[in-house]
Every structure is written in C-alpha cells, then in structure tokens.
Amino acid sequence: MPRPTVARVDLDALRHNYTLACEKAGTARAMAVVKADGYGHGIAAVAGALANLAPKYAVACLEEARAIRAAGLAQPVVLLQGVHQPGDLAECRERAFEPVLHSAEQLEWLAGAGTPPAFWLKVNSGMNRLGFGPGDLLAVVSGLGVASSRPALQGFVTHFACADDPDSPMTDAQTAAFVSATMPWPELMRSVGNSAAHFRPGQPLFDWSRPGIMLYGGSPVLGKTGPELGLRPVMRLEAPLMATRWLKPGDSVGYGAVWTATVETRMGMVAVGYGDGYPRHAGTGTPAAVGGQRISLIGRVSMDMLAVDLSAAPDARTGDAVELWGDTVPIDEVAGHAGTISYELMTGVTARVPRLYSGN
Structure with missing residues (x-):
C-alpha cells in the first residue's frame, strides 16, 4: 500500500477563487496564471478546471504553454517571460501563444520572424526586473514599423513590486508611470493587476488582470490569510x-x-x-x-x-x-x-x- 501522504486539490475551491478574482477585477477580464505547474497543483488539472471560465491563461515559459495545449485546451496563453530563442516565435504564432517581449534582442527576433505572433510589450514601471523604460516606449513602438508587426501588438504589461503592502506608495507611483507611458495608444490593451492589486481599493486594473496566488487560496496581502480575504484553500x-x-x-x-x-x-x-x-x-x-x-x-x-x-x-x-x-x-x-x-x-x-x- 502506498504511503498515504497526499496533497488533496479542491477544484471547486479553485473555481470559487477565480470567480472572486473576476468580481474584484470589475470591468477587466482575468487571465488565469497557471505557471509553475499550476502553483504546484498540476497545470493540466488546474487549467482544465478553469476551461469554461477563463478566456486566457498566463504562464512563465513555452514549456508550460505546451502543457496547456497537451491538455486539449485552446485558449490563448500569455508567456510572461517572452521567448528565449528566435525560433520560438513561429511556434507562438501557430499555437496562439502571446509572448511578452521585454528586450531589444527579442524585438530583433520579432523583426526577422516574418508574420509575428500576437505579442505584448513589458513596461518597466519601477520594479526593475524586465521591460522597457517608460521614456523608451515611444521609440520602441515606433520601431515596430513593419506593417505586419504593429497589428500583432496586443498592448502593454507591467508588474507591481509592493502591491501586497497597503501602506506602500510605490503601487500608485508605478500605476502613474504606466498610464503616462502608454497614453499615446488608447486603442491597445493594458494589464497591471497581480493578485494583490485585486484587493487595493480604487486600483485600476485596465483591460486584463492576472490573478495568480489568489486562485489557489494563498493571501497576496501582507498581514492577511487567504480565508480572511474570502479565498478558499485549494x-x-x-x-x-x-x-x-x-x-x-x-x-x-x-x-x-x-x-x-x-x-x-x-x-x-x-x-x-x-x-x-x-x-x-x-x-x-x-x-x-x-x-x-x-x-x-x-x-x-x-x-x-x-x-x-x-x-x-x-x-x-x-x-x-x-x-x-x-x-x-x-x-x-x-x-x-x-x-x-x-x-x-x-x-x-x-x-x-x-x-x-x-x-x-
């Protein structure tokens, strides 16, 4: 008999938490973040459980996007780290993967890719990990002058450093920097909302939010547990x-x-x-x-x-x-x-x- 040490995963609780994320997101749509093997819960099971609810998934890398397709799911998948070599862009185009591009090197790959996939641009609003500086964004978008590249641009993404801390002023500063940087393109979509941002009163989430830890019942807010935020443990x-x-x-x-x-x-x-x-x-x-x-x-x-x-x-x-x-x-x-x-x-x-x- 196998050792009965197990992780029991409640997919009804997962769906409850996703529904709460949608409620918190207001007019924004929620792409379900299922990276890191669905935060350790099993990416195929997690993505499958949300298949009738989530219009889009988000993962870190190409391997995770492939796992979603292997599970028979057809929703678009956003690659939050973009791609790691030029040849990946063709697969993204063919399989409806949407890379988030964050470097000049990736843009060079895009220019040589022929018909590009749908893609996003990462804006470095202050976290200073990945992305183009707000002051560089106009030149970056202007550089996408190839006729086939501009229509493929879905919009802009940024990531908050301190949204888990209700007392930190940094999220407001990052939001202002992001709004200013993306203002010239009101027709394009914007995404800023990690899990913590869903619980910040008055925080704009724009077009797409990106709930991650909250889907699995973990708290994204300092000093609070998941149940205190209305989340169910998965x-x-x-x-x-x-x-x-x-x-x-x-x-x-x-x-x-x-x-x-x-x-x-x-x-x-x-x-x-x-x-x-x-x-x-x-x-x-x-x-x-x-x-x-x-x-x-x-x-x-x-x-x-x-x-x-x-x-x-x-x-x-x-x-x-x-x-x-x-x-x-x-x-x-x-x-x-x-x-x-x-x-x-x-x-x-x-x-x-x-x-x-x-x-x-």
Missing part, C-alpha cells in the same frame, strides 16, 4: 500519524535535540518532511491539525517525518490524517512560521506526493 497537504509515544520531562526529539519536554507529553510522528516539500525551517510551534484539532510541531523537520505535540488532540491515533495546511490551518500561517510565503510552499511540494483531485 490544496490540503496531509500525512498519516505513523507513531505515538509518551515523553518524560527531559526527553528530547529529533536532530539536534532542539526541543526537550518539560512535562509528560504525548508526541506523534507524521510521515511528511522536507523531502516532500514541507519546509525544514518550520520549527516548534508551527501549527498542524488532526481531527479538526489544532496541534503544533516540536523539534526539527526531518527529510521524511516530523514530530507533533498531541496534547491538544488526546483522541488522535496512529493512522489518523494530519493536516499540514488546508481548511483548519491556513497555508499563510505555516509560511509565516517558516519564514517564507505560501507561493514557495505550494510550488515546493515534491513529485513523490500524489495530487488527488476533487470537484472536477
């Missing part, structure tokens, strides 16, 4: 309680003996560890749950197992399923204890953990 990571024992005062647990019992404590071992993608830096006090009762980790996380204090769950027995994150324990809370973000936890669940789907 992934429930669970593993069996494989053993229990009573520890006496003075007994320690695990590598480094970093936790020692001060009172008699019932301890349980759970069959999950950093080899499954559970964060090694989630230490003592990180929440988990069994039978709907919240419990906490003790000691260090090992590759294949971790220890929990069962004092708050006296009825727990060997074989019971322990929730590492899900409905009872928000993934954002676990991420906070581990010094990371929910994005990393979701995408870090390894291939040896089966994804089990419901709500299809």
Whole structure:
C-alpha cells in the first residue's frame, strides 16, 4: 500500500477563487496564471478546471504553454517571460501563444520572424526586473514599423513590486508611470493587476488582470490569510500519524535535540518532511491539525517525518490524517512560521506526493 501522504486539490475551491478574482477585477477580464505547474497543483488539472471560465491563461515559459495545449485546451496563453530563442516565435504564432517581449534582442527576433505572433510589450514601471523604460516606449513602438508587426501588438504589461503592502506608495507611483507611458495608444490593451492589486481599493486594473496566488487560496496581502480575504484553500497537504509515544520531562526529539519536554507529553510522528516539500525551517510551534484539532510541531523537520505535540488532540491515533495546511490551518500561517510565503510552499511540494483531485 502506498504511503498515504497526499496533497488533496479542491477544484471547486479553485473555481470559487477565480470567480472572486473576476468580481474584484470589475470591468477587466482575468487571465488565469497557471505557471509553475499550476502553483504546484498540476497545470493540466488546474487549467482544465478553469476551461469554461477563463478566456486566457498566463504562464512563465513555452514549456508550460505546451502543457496547456497537451491538455486539449485552446485558449490563448500569455508567456510572461517572452521567448528565449528566435525560433520560438513561429511556434507562438501557430499555437496562439502571446509572448511578452521585454528586450531589444527579442524585438530583433520579432523583426526577422516574418508574420509575428500576437505579442505584448513589458513596461518597466519601477520594479526593475524586465521591460522597457517608460521614456523608451515611444521609440520602441515606433520601431515596430513593419506593417505586419504593429497589428500583432496586443498592448502593454507591467508588474507591481509592493502591491501586497497597503501602506506602500510605490503601487500608485508605478500605476502613474504606466498610464503616462502608454497614453499615446488608447486603442491597445493594458494589464497591471497581480493578485494583490485585486484587493487595493480604487486600483485600476485596465483591460486584463492576472490573478495568480489568489486562485489557489494563498493571501497576496501582507498581514492577511487567504480565508480572511474570502479565498478558499485549494490544496490540503496531509500525512498519516505513523507513531505515538509518551515523553518524560527531559526527553528530547529529533536532530539536534532542539526541543526537550518539560512535562509528560504525548508526541506523534507524521510521515511528511522536507523531502516532500514541507519546509525544514518550520520549527516548534508551527501549527498542524488532526481531527479538526489544532496541534503544533516540536523539534526539527526531518527529510521524511516530523514530530507533533498531541496534547491538544488526546483522541488522535496512529493512522489518523494530519493536516499540514488546508481548511483548519491556513497555508499563510505555516509560511509565516517558516519564514517564507505560501507561493514557495505550494510550488515546493515534491513529485513523490500524489495530487488527488476533487470537484472536477
């Protein structure tokens, strides 16, 4: 019998979160961001579950776009990193992939590509990763003088650096820079809205928003969990309680003996560890749950197992399923204890953990 450590994926919750993104987007349409294997949930299953809702998908790279076509889905797919070699543009044209071009080199490839694919231009409004500076945009668009290139230009994309922080003025500054830079082309589309932007009062999302982490139930806003924003958790990571024992005062647990019992404590071992993608830096006090009762980790996380204090769950027995994150324990809370973000936890669940789907 296989080890019953699994990631349960609720596709109804995914659809709920996408619908909420559409409501938050107002008049903008929402392209579903399914990069990084659908944020670790399985790109084919995630994209398929949204097939009757999402008019467009967004991914990082060509390989992910191909996975969407392999799943039998025909919606246009935006490639947020553009393309990595000239020959990719022909495939984009043939398969309705829309690269976001961000460099002079990519524009040179475009000029030599014959009939170009539909494409977008990335505007560097202040995040300073990729894109053309606002002051350069007029020359960039004018340089697309080839008759076949100009009609293929869909519009402009930018990305916010601090939209997760309601107190940061940077998002307003980036929005103003983007609006000013793209003003000469009101007929073209614009896209700025990452997940966090959906929750900023008064934030314009223009023509297309790009919900990502919020689709999967993770919070894009500092100081908030997904459920506090009306999002439903899509992934429930669970593993069996494989053993229990009573520890006496003075007994320690695990590598480094970093936790020692001060009172008699019932301890349980759970069959999950950093080899499954559970964060090694989630230490003592990180929440988990069994039978709907919240419990906490003790000691260090090992590759294949971790220890929990069962004092708050006296009825727990060997074989019971322990929730590492899900409905009872928000993934954002676990991420906070581990010094990371929910994005990393979701995408870090390894291939040896089966994804089990419901709500299809």
